[in-house]
Amino acid sequence: MPDGKPAGVRCVHLDANNACELFGLPSRPRFCIELRPEPEMCGEDSTHALSYLANLEEITR
Numbered sequence: 193m194p195d196g197k198p199a200g201v202r203c204v205h206l207d208a209n210n211a212c213e214l215f216g217l218p219s220r221p222r223f224c225i226e227l228r229p230e231p232e233m234c235g236e237d238s239t240h241a242l243s244y245l246a247n248l249e250e251i252t253r
């Protein structure tokens with residue numbers, strides 16, 4: 193995504209299991225490497241995490 197990932201758009205590097213295809217590779221964006229998830233972000237399950245991310249994307253759209 194040479195122009196960056198717009199809010200609300202699924203990253204092209206997410207695979208079918210919602211794993212990053214660039215994990216561990218030098219081509220992974222710096223922002224993604226430096227992001228340190230906090231318990232507030234992850235919650236107890238993926239439903240919480242995806243809802244949290246959706247809210248972040250909405251308020252930064």
Ligand code: SF4
Nearest residue numbers: 203205206212214224
């Ligand atoms: S970590 Fe970054 S590059 Fe990897 S899937 Fe998520 S947004 Fe895309």
